[in-house]
Amino acid sequence: MKTPQLPLSPDCALLLFSGKGGVGKTTLACGLARQLAATYSNQRYLLISTDPAHSLGDVLGLSVTDQPQPLADLPNLQVRSLDAQALLQTFRATYGEALELIAERGSWFDREDLLPVWDLDWPGLDELMAVLEVNRLLAAGEADTVILDTAPTGHTLRLLDLPDFLDNLLGSLALFQGKHQELSMALTGSYHADQADAFLEKMTSQLSSGRDRLSDSDKSAVWLVLTPEQLSLMETRRFCNALEGRRVPIGGLIVNQVIQTGRSTFHSSSLLQARHKRQQEILQILATELSRYPVWQVPLQAAEPLREAALDALIAQIQPLKVQLPAVSTAPLPPLNKPDGRDQVHNQAPLLLSSITAETTVGITAGPRLPNFLKEGKRLIVVGGKGGVGKTTTAATIAFHLARSLPQARVLVASIDPAHSLGDAFQEAGLLSVDQALGQEPYPVLPNLWAQEVEAEQILEEFRRDYLRSIAAMLSGEIATEQEADAGVSLQYDPQAWQKLLDLPPPGLDEVMALLSILKQVNQATSEPTSAYSYDLVVLDTAPTGHLLRFLQMPHALEGWIRMALRLWLKYREVVAQADLAQRLRGLLQQVRQLQQQLQSPNDTEFISVMTPEQAVLAETQRLLIELDHLKICHRFLVLNRLWEDCTDPLGQALSERHQKMAEQLRQHSSQQIISVPFLERTTLAAMAEHLF
Secondary structure, three states, X not given: OOOOOOOOOOOOOEEEEEEOOOOOHHHHHHHHHHHHHHHOOOOOEEEEEOOOOOOHHHHHOOOOOOOOEEOOOOOOEEEEEOOHHHHHHHHHHHHHHHHHHHHHHHOOOOHHHHHHHHHOOOOOHHHHHHHHHHHHHHHOOOOOEEEEEOOOHHHHHHHHHHHHHHHHXXXXXXXXXXXXXXXXXXXXXXXXXXXXXXXXXXXXXHHHHHHHHHOOOOOEEEEEEEOOOHHHHHHHHHHHHHHHHOOOOEEEEEEEEEOEOOOOOOOOOHHHHHHHHHHHHHHHHHHHHOOOOOEEEEEOOOOOOOHHHHHHHXXXXXXXXXXXXXXXXXXXXXXXXXXXXHHHHHHOOOOEHHHOOOOOOOOOOOOOOOOOHHHHOOOEEEEEOOOOOOHHHHXXXXXXXXXXXXXXXXXXXXXXXXXXXXXXXXHHOOOOOOOOOOOOOOEEEEOOEEEEEOOHHHHHHHHHHHHHHHHHHHXXXXXXXXXXXXXXXXXXXXXXXXXXXXXXXXXXXXXXXXXXXXXXXXXXXXXXXXXXXXXXEEEEEOOOHHHHHHHHHHHHHHHHHHHHHHHHHXXXXXXXXXXXXXXXHHHHHHHHHHHHHHHOOOOOEEEEEEEOOOHHHHHHHHHHHHHHHHHOOOOOEEEEEEEOOOOOOHHXXXXXXXXXXXXXXXXXXXXOEEEEEEOOOOOOHHHHHHHHO
């Protein structure tokens, strides 16, 4: 194994690999972790996935759990996937008593009133536990370097924002503890520190160290992985700006799946020639706009780089980025190796366009098609799957086609992914100009088609105003009006502390509230048909699988939180009054239950899974389908995207055989109807619609 070509310092305590979904983050994180461990055998490395839908085991070919396990051939490299619920229970066992004590001191509720909080589902739990665990691991010296295979862009930024959230959370808890100290001094003339003080001191110290580490380029670096495609480039550009704004050091960019030329010039099929040309255009833009970072490239592989040998071979091919201009030649072609098994993959050379000779045409794939959901009476179409499989383009295409099929129908396509790319898809389709951006306000891209990118902060502010500030008043004993004061008590606890605490809702709550905003738009077509925000159909572009499942589970989770708040109000209603809060909470509970019913109604909702013909994607899709069955959500269709159908040259034959084999397996073993979409020379909404409908 060669010395690492990328400037990955063995002294770096934290390495993060992130980027748009489906670009190869996990593959490169696994490969580079292996190379670091092999090169610096005296260093202890821990490779962790923070993605709820992790693929470490799929790539490495082993079972990965929450317990660190060393690789057989590299004992100084351990692998682990974080189990947020297990970490929460460990955290509770270690610090639960101290936290409960602080909360009890900060409100007039009994400890037993607050204990059910531990058993509720927490929005943003995956990111929260990841930050706490990484800080703990490095503080305890359990690894010299932690390598994070993160969730896609939006949730990585959420992860990086958590130190600020935790800092404010600890500040609020310190206010509660400070009030207790003042009371103790006033009553007894002395104060003795206890477990609550020890907890706050330890957490504050670890958080401070973690914050310093994350902003120190000698100790941390984020490596951004992308593919040479328009949507990936646009998201990466925004990601770089966001990281710079947070002062998080960027190690560099790695461009994956680059089609390369050989020593000679080449003549290729039209599809590959066009793809190579488009890649070079994207790479030229990348090299110009992001020249302040080192950029490396990884060649496209004929076979999936799975397991040790293939990963090591892949990393050996990483080179500094070179932008090439295609030329034409009729030079003799070397044969292209096509490994039959995983153990042979390490002999696979990078794909060279000099090995491709024939012209290719890709026709429209025969087979099942999506129905006209408007004519079926559907109200909500949810599009989901692993990152990078084409969810956003599929969602945009479905909405675009259905809106054109019934001009009298009103259709909304909305994105709830924290890293929105719906606007990028419509810009690429020419339905939005480059200076137009989607936001919270639905924007008409056609006379009867609106597009929206849900803005988290606006939704959260509405939620704070409608619910959280009243709940803070209830927890602190604050009464909002003179009439309520006559029936209740005067201020007993610090309302500012509770206000500060609940003004910082955990990450993930924005997606919960997005559910309710979408529900409102779905139902207004019936209740308020003349409303400007009433739609006959809503198409939802979601976050990648792991956070999508959390999103679909959130109605049940939110119901638990609302029921707990109502139980507290009922128990203490003679003291806190605030009857209007109880009425609003009951209304919210009704909305959440209605949403659950709609998600589970096959008459109202259809879930469409999107995948590409890759083993890691297949494994994640299978887990998604099982969970959809468990959630009782209708999912009759599976879109198999980017299916290579050309087999007139060695590359096309290698890809086509692998893709067609997987497609056949899906048709035989899947209960869904498989909608095949071939790899298109240029993915337009109209071209994709021809294959979907």
